[in-house]
Amino acid sequence: MTAFIEVQSADMVFNTQKGRFHALQNINLTIEQGEFITLIGHSGCGKSTLLNLIAGLLPTTTGVVLCDGREVNAPGPERAVVFQNHSLLPWLSCFDNVYLGVESVFGSREKKPQLAARAHAALDLVGMSHASAKRPHEISGGMKQRIGIARALAMEPKVLLMDEPFGALDALTRAHLQDELLKIVARTKSTVVMVTHDVDEAVLLSNRIVMMSNGPAATIGEILSVDLPHPRNRVELAENPRYVSCRKAVLDFLYTRQARLPEAA
Numbered sequence: 335m336t337a338f339i340e341v342q343s344a345d346m347v348f349n350t351q352k353g354r355f356h357a358l359q360n361i362n363l364t365i366e367q368g369e370f371i372t373l374i375g376h377s378g379c380g381k382s383t384l385l386n387l388i389a390g391l392l393p394t395t396t397g398v399v400l401c402d403g404r405e406v407n408a409p410g411p412e413r414a415v416v417f418q419n420h421s422l423l424p425w426l427s428c429f430d431n432v433y434l435g436v437e438s439v440f441g442s443r444e445k446k447p448q449l450a451a452r453a454h455a456a457l458d459l460v461g462m463s464h465a466s467a468k469r470p471h472e473i474s475g476g477m478k479q480r481i482g483i484a485r486a487l488a489m490e491p492k493v494l495l496m497d498e499p500f501g502a503l504d505a506l507t508r509a510h511l512q513d514e515l516l517k518i519v520a521r522t523k524s525t526v527v528m529v530t531h532d533v534d535e536a537v538l539l540s541n542r543i544v545m546m547s548n549g550p551a552a553t554i555g556e557i558l559s560v561d562l563p564h565p566r567n568r569v570e571l572a573e574n575p576r577y578v579s580c581r582k583a584v585l586d587f588l589y590t591r592q593a594r595l596p597e598a599a
């Protein structure tokens with residue numbers, strides 16, 4: 335295992351109309367190739383900001399982010415992002431949405447049939463070949479999210495960055511997509527960094543859970559290793575003592591050590 339993503343002494347300060355807002359302070363995180371990392375913490379602590387620093391969508395105020403030994407200072411095809419709201423282009427078919435991503439990465443080196451084969455393979459990987467000719471408005475929210483994942487995977491990113499990808503879905507669809515994602519990642523050996531609010535999702539999916547303290551100037555409070563074997567089965571895990579203790583450790587961090595009082599109305 336080698337360090338693949340390194341966040342070193344990173345701070346993020348936003349310039350706002352009310353002055354400078356210190357969102358993240360002294361973030362240090364090393365992620366190995368093939369790891370599945372989740373970022374968890376209370377609302378507003380800076381999870382998306384940290385993901386955006388890794389994506390290159392935001393520049394660190396101080397400190398540095400490295401991906402595969404190179405400094406990150408802009409978005410790049412090796413770091414694909416999947417957002418909560420799928421972000422598909424509504425006027426394009428599902429196939430064309432995926433194809434567009436493929437073309438942006440491989441278009442200069444490969445011919446159309448090869449690009450099309452990549453897009454078909456990615457749709458197949460997420461079980462969505464049957465919907466390739468449909469437009470986004472013709473398919474369900476869970477299906478749209480799968481297409482978003484297919485588009486990201488088709489670009490063969492070194493890192494898959496996911497910002498609450500299943501947050502807008504109902505519980506059953508969400509569980510199904512979590513299981514699918516585990517299978518896909520087992521096949522592609524992708525490195526994944528995912529933001530979530532969901533403790534069970536974090537324990538089910540992760541190799542390590544990065545727990546963030548409350549902001550302002552949020553930082554990494556603790557990192558929990560989830561040493562549960564793969565493949566993971568959610569029903570069997572429910573009674574697994576290690577699963578239960580990981581879940582308890584995250585709940586304890588969030589609701590005892592980082593307990594948040596309700597904000598004044």
Ligand SMILES: Nc1ncnc2c1ncn2[C@@H]1O[C@H](COP(=O)(O)OP(=O)(O)OP(=O)(O)O)[C@@H](O)[C@H]1O
Pocket residue numbers: 348349350355357375376377378379380381382383384549
């Ligand atoms: N562009 C910006 N300008 C100013 N402040 C920002 C900006 N983006 C984020 N913030 C602030 O930085 C803090 C962290 O925001 P961020 O969205 O990263 O939190 P989060 O943990 O992902 O929240 P949530 O779980 O609610 O999505 C918040 O206080 C937010 O208001």
